Amino acid sequence: MELLAAAFIIWLSWVLAVFARQPPSDPNIHILFDDFFQSYWKDSNWKGASSWTGDSASNLMVNYLTTLEHNDHRHKVDDIFIKIVSRSLNQWTLLQYLTQGYDDFGWTVFCLLEMLRYSYQYEERYPDSIVIDRLPILRKRFAFRAAFLHDAMKDSWSTELCGGGAEWKVRARRLSLWPSLDFSGIYKNSITNHLYNSNNAQIYNASSGQPRPYEINELSLHYLRLMLKLIRPVLGWPRAQFQYFNFTDTDLIYRTIEGIKWMEQAHLLTNESLYIDGQRLRFTQDTPNERPKLSCDASVKTLYTYNQVAGIRALRYLSLATSDSKPISQGHQAIQNLISSTYNGRLGSNGILEDICDRFGNCTQDMQIFKGLPFLDIKNYCEPIEWANKEVQASHRKHCSSYRGWINGNAAAAYATVDQSGKFGGYWGLNSTESNEMTQKQSIETQVAGLSVLLTSSWFNKKFS
Template sequence: ENIGETFPAMVDALEVMQSQYWDEATSTWPTGIDWTSAVFSTHISATLNEMAMYEEATYGSEIDTYFSQVVSFYSGENALSLRTQKYDDMQWVVLEWLEAIKFVNLYSTINSAFSGEQYIPEFAHRARIFWDLASQGYNTTLCGGGMLWTDQLTPYKNAITNELFIASSVAMYLYFPGDDNPEPYSVPGTPYNSSQALPPIPAHDVRYLNAAIEEYNWLTTSNMTNSQGLYVDGFHITGWSNSSSIGTGKCDARDESVYTYNQGVLLSGLRGLWEATGDEKYLNDGYTLVQNVIAATGWISATQQSSTWSGLGSDGILQDLCDVDGSCSQDAQNFKGIFFHHLTLFCQPLVVSEKETSIFNGSTAEAQAHQEQCTGYLQWIEHNAQAAYSTRNANGVYGGWWDPQPTSELRIPMQPSGASDYRNKGIPQNSVWRLSSDLTVDEQGMSSESNTPSTDPNDRGRGRTVETQSGGLAVVRCLAQ
């Protein structure tokens, strides 16, 4: 089935996600988990941005409905639990509420009757709280810098946590409006004593920009990319046994797992760093990464794609390796949508309201050249959006594998040597990963499930879920932009 008009297809994907998976009574997506739900909320705010900017007259009532659900999720979000989760989980929350603030700022200039500005202080406070919590993961004792994934396991400095710290830090610099709420919790009414009161923070605090720059400098010298120029998953430290016996102290035991989202989150961070500094190196690094991803899907041109697994897909279609055999965990089902969300942010046209609500140091000429570069990705994006659209079932729900083939003809690609694939198989039960104290570690979302065999490859494993639906929404939104 052809995708046809892209904008209605995007709105339809959002409608299906909310009508089939959102629960008004609990103000959440019951089948989601904490971090994937933060991503769903981000996708909604980002989609509302597109609807408001280009089709406000057509979709005004839908915009109000979906924004009310974002507001409702502020209370439905499991904020107290997220405070104690991994440092990457916390940063999805930062990006979520900054995206909501960006929407409110935009829509307030379009619709004078919109009253969303009243929620900005709460959204900003939660973003600030979770950035503060996550920043505690930055550590210079090991590897000379970089973010730890968690303090509940042996030290692991992984791509996603570090890329998120770049993206969330520069977004705080650009879009955070300031916060004078002294409460140290992001849950209204939680008691605290005065010694815990937080100081006020202004908008455009340079410490956020400095954190992003320092983190990116570390990441680019960390040797975290493979021979294809793709980010692998991360590093352990050889010989580390405890904080007093740190072994080499270096990031020298690399996990070669390659995931789609590890190539995506950095892109919005690079776009933000260019806007904040005007340094074109950030855009150029982004162009290189996008081209590496496109090549790793087997894309040669609009008329020629390789059917052989090429690192991140085949037939020119972005895939995680687990898509092919239906073994994706709940986490992994969220990955491709994250890639396309951050590619969309990277390629977002510069609008006047963006200049007015953030610090912009790039030039308009650079912005024009950037748009021309992004136009070069259009055929590949369209190819992927069409592939995703074709996986919808009778209820309009997107599948997770966008290049489905008959299971009788499957050629399952091998994991790279040195890859643990812990995102789908769970955290290994060994001393490389686990602390001797054997703390209980939250592994929610890190294992796949098996369903009854089906003739539809997208019904294998976990099948169609709110995560796969949000992925479909993200890739179609990328094309719509």
């Protein structure tokens, strides 16, 4: 009994600590977003961002625009929307397509799909906007580029290695000429598979039919892709269908289900149901005379925050496509696993989310954005689920409402790092007795992370107060 009482006191202190933190008010959020856009948007792109963190910055701004519901914000909305749309449609070169990894494809597809989704909300809110006449063409271009990249990303999936799963790195050939070299770089990681599954499901629900290329560079890339499909069997790839990509292809949902099942059995989860980074291949021999066998069990066991709920988008859209409520429950379980990890020391302490690198101040550029992304995932997951029955809708809302205190605690911790210039620090877990010189790096990635949790907190306080 004494142990139970002590455990309860510790748990209660954590809860009170989280609820005691108060996030900033909405006016501060608008100022911070204005400063962020003015500071980091330069020459039609995000200053200092990589390809995928730039896509994440654009996705953050789309999420912000969805919260601006009044005509008072009309000029700001038009300005931001036109600029980030221009970036996504101009950042399109053959060199970029050939040199990126499959996870980069996935982030770009995600960004394009969110812009496509927001365009309908924009049309409904601002029917007299000067942009309205351009929306049909913009939607065609969003859809084609998302379809083109996702069609290429389908090449990442292979069943002959590890029984399935999407690969992280693009391979020029599937045919193995020298196995020990060809297979050494193959990596099937959590984030690539989460993006692959989620984009499959979201594309299916986007209702865009068969996208067509609109501009000459899109047409050129499209026909180059079709030519590659013809010659790829020579390099060991399966013979692909010579046809346009169809958003409504039911194969997309099959691929989502197949991908989720593979992740569940691929030893990517810890005992706490947290996703490790991924699996590499290795050769094994039981005896010196035996031919080496290829195994898919060289686990990279590092935990990263952004891996944990990146798959809930797939579950939400799978539920929408199939009218099955089970994926919704699975998504909430993933969120609860993430929250628990911020109390047990796996991905944070005292309820505040952090990556392992945060407290040591040695996060790479990519890592600096990681912990902000789960909050936008949770925000979008907790939108109403009109297709479900009333009982499931009520349960969904109840679960989402329960996350509010935890989100507010993280928002307050992130806001506490803001300096006089309005910039977020990189480590939210500092207390007043700790030095922050080493750990409080500032970059576009740290700003996206901080603004993501603040925006999510503001949204939750409006929807679940």
